[in-house]
Amino acid sequence: MSSVLDNIGNTPLVRLNRLPASEGIQCEVLAKCEFFNAGGSVKDRIGLRMVEDAERRGILKPGDVLIEPTSGNTGIGMALAAAVKGYRCIIVMPEKMSMEKESHISVAKRLMEEIPNAHILDQYRNASNPLAHYDGTAEEILQACEDKVDMVVLGAGTGGTLTGLARKFRERCPNCKVIGVDPAGSTLAEPSEINKTDVTGYEVEGTGYDFIPTVLDRKFVDKWYKSSGATMYIALQAMKDFGLKKGQRCVVIFADSVRNYMTKFLSDDWMSQRNFLAHDPRVGVAGTWW
Numbered sequence: 001m002s003s004v005l006d007n008i009g010n011t012p013l014v015r016l017n018r019l020p021a022s023e024g025i026q027c028e029v030l031a032k033c034e035f036f037n038a039g040g041s042v043k044d045r046i047g048l049r050m051v052e053d054a055e056r057r058g059i060l061k062p063g064d065v066l067i068e069p070t071s072g073n074t075g076i077g078m079a080l081a082a083a084v085k086g087y088r089c090i091i092v093m094p095e096k097m098s099m100e101k102e103s104h105i106s107v108a109k110r111l112m113e114e115i116p117n118a119h120i121l122d123q124y125r126n127a128s129n130p131l132a133h134y135d136g137t138a139e140e141i142l143q144a145c146e147d148k149v150d151m152v153v154l155g156a157g158t159g160g161t162l163t164g165l166a167r168k169f170r171e172r173c174p175n176c177k178v179i180g181v182d183p184a185g186s187t188l189a190e191p192s193e194i195n196k197t198d199v200t201g202y203e204v205e206g207t208g209y210d211f212i213p214t215v216l217d218r219k220f221v222d223k224w225y226k227s228s229g230a231t232m233y234i235a236l237q238a239m240k241d242f243g244l245k246k247g248q249r250c251v252v253i254f255a256d257s258v259r260n261y262m263t264k265f266l267s268d269d270w271m272s273q274r275n276f277l278a279h280d281p282r283v284g285v286a287g288t289w290w
């Protein structure tokens with residue numbers, strides 16, 4: 001490998017056996033494990049692609065500053081590309097992951113005006129974002145599956161993964177159902193009535209917004225589900241709802257892993273403070289503390 005950037009893309013597609021079987025699901029379920037990318041998420045692909053496309057267009061000079069508003073994963077991917085290629089990088093994140101994008105996007109714009117030789121590549125509007133998935137993520141899945149996929153399930157943040165992947169799937173396996181997952185409290189899903197809720201915030205990060213990013217093309221989605229759980233949870237539900245059978249195949253995109261959320265979803269205290277634990281795991285069967 002000539003640099004760590006070669007370790008972005010070509011992620012493993014892993015068959016899930018026990019979990020679908022435990023739900024009575026008989027079709028093949030494959031997880032595209034994007035947490036194996038060098039920076040740990042699907043967004044490494046666009047961090048690299050946006051930087052390299054800007055280089056090809058002659059926009060970047062050595063030492064320039066890349067500023068990017070992000071819920072985090074794009075920031076990691078971009079910082080990785082910047083570090084290897086010799087750019088400086090400023091990542092602007094919302095303090096919380098819910099409903100505060102206006103602030104992080106406007107802070108990024110203010111910084112760009114203040115700092116010389118700074119650029120916002122802008123994952124919300126940059127065509128390199130969906131293209132990274134059209135050329136990479138989708139192509140890898142279709143090659144591995146010989147163009148036979150009956151359902152693909154994925155979350156949407158900027159929608160770049162969804163748009164790029166779905167566009168290529170429509171060309172190569174047009175009958176594949178595209179299932180979008182949108183947290184309760186976000187407004188990306190359609191029809192818009194399903195977004196009505198009293199929920200004003202959600203704890204999952206990286207998916208959901210209160211504006212529609214330019215790179216999200218919602219015409220590709222066959223059905224949206226609202227859930228503040230995970231993409232796998234909705235995949236199980238959608239495979240049942242659509243009656244996927246033995247011999248059919250569902251691909252689920254695992255955008256990152258719980259290693260990014262050790263102090264949240266892996267913390268019993270954090271989980272129980274929010275009443276997310278059906279049973280407090282610290283309480284043994286006889287009701288005693290472990």
Ligand code: PMP
Binds near residue numbers: 041073074158161
């Ligand atoms: N899941 C996670 C954990 C993410 O960080 C992101 C990116 N924000 C996504 C899903 C959605 O990716 P996209 O921006 O391509 O819609």
